Amino acid sequence: MASQVCSSLIEEAERRGYVEFNEMRTQITYICKRRYTDNFMDPEEPIRAFIYSWLIVDKGYLPSRIDVEHRVPRRTPGDKADIVVFTDSGHPYLVVETKEPNCTEAAWKQAIEQGFGNANGLRTTAYLLIENGSRSVLFDIQHFPPTERASNRLGNRTVIAENYGIAQEFRLISGSPQDIAAVDLRTLEARVRRAHAAIWAGGKRDELSAFDLWSKLLFEKIYDERHTPTGQPRQCQKSPTETVIIRRDQFDKL
Numbered sequence: 213m214a215s216q217v218c219s220s221l222i223e224e225a226e227r228r229g230y231v232e233f234n235e236m237r238t239q240i241t242y243i244c245k246r247r248y249t250d251n252f253m254d255p256e257e258p259i260r261a262f263i264y265s266w267l268i269v270d271k272g273y274l275p276s277r278i279d280v281e282h283r284v285p286r287r288t289p290g291d292k293a294d295i296v297v298f299t300d301s302g303h304p305y306l307v308v309e310t311k312e313p314n315c316t317e318a319a320w321k322q323a324i325e326q327g328f329g330n331a332n333g334l335r336t337t338a339y340l341l342i343e344n345g346s347r348s349v350l351f352d353i354q355h356f357p358p359t360e361r362a363s364n365r366l367g368n369r370t371v372i373a374e375n376y377g378i379a380q381e382f383r384l385i386s387g388s389p390q391d392i393a394a395v396d397l398r399t400l401e402a403r404v405r406r407a408h409a410a411i412w413a414g415g416k417r418d419e420l421s422a423f424d425l426w427s428k429l430l431f432e433k434i435y436d437e438r439h440t441p442t443g444q445p446r447q448c449q450k451s452p453t454e455t456v457i458i459r460r461d462q463f464d465k466l
């Protein structure tokens with residue numbers, strides 16, 4: 213993994229408010245299921261920060277369903293999983309064990325065993341990822357016995373599905389009977405006021421930032437109405453199975 217790619221993902225997660233650094237950037241705080249702070253100078257910590265950021269930015273998992281340094285039941289008090297992604301029902305979905313870049317083969321094998329111990333300790337875990345930035349392996353935990361280490365290898369981290377692999381179903385399809393339609397002026401005014409209030413955040417966001425976001429949203433909405441091909445889902449809508457509604461980076465690209 214090129215260091216610039218790793219750094220850019222962490223910086224994006226920081227920009228979105230999912231990680232914070234102290235002034236000297238020697239400590240990192242993860243904003244997820246709970247706030248957790250650790251030493252960013254530790255060789256393994258940038259790898260954990262990268263995977264945490266990658267899961268959110270590239271794979272669409274909610275920070276509120278991710279825990280860092282998660283305690284594993286029925287193991288020694290010091291045993292904690294580096295990262296655990298939970299389902300919306302609270303069951304462990306993915307356990308991640310990270311190691312420092314260019315770790316020895318013995319350390320890599322130890323990480324695999326540590327990861328399996330944590331994944332099996334959490335019982336309902338579906339997948340296990342072992343990662344050091346340049347090397348990664350994803351294991352299927354749910355369909356194999358706890359001792360299996362070969363036939364349950366699925367590939368590297370890129371095999372991990374976006375948003376738990378849940379297919380997105382959209383209600384508004386361009387040109388369909390359920391597509392958007394004109395509304396009366398009174399309804400339109402009420403919806404505009406509601407959107408404006410949400411963007412302005414009750415005065416918490418400064419007027420220029422609010423106006424900037426409002427303008428981009430209008431342009432995106434107009435583009436969606438004019439250019440979405442017939443039979444394709446409208447872009448300005450949220451799927452019931454979608455975890456990320458509006459990303460700031462999508463606004464910035466408009």
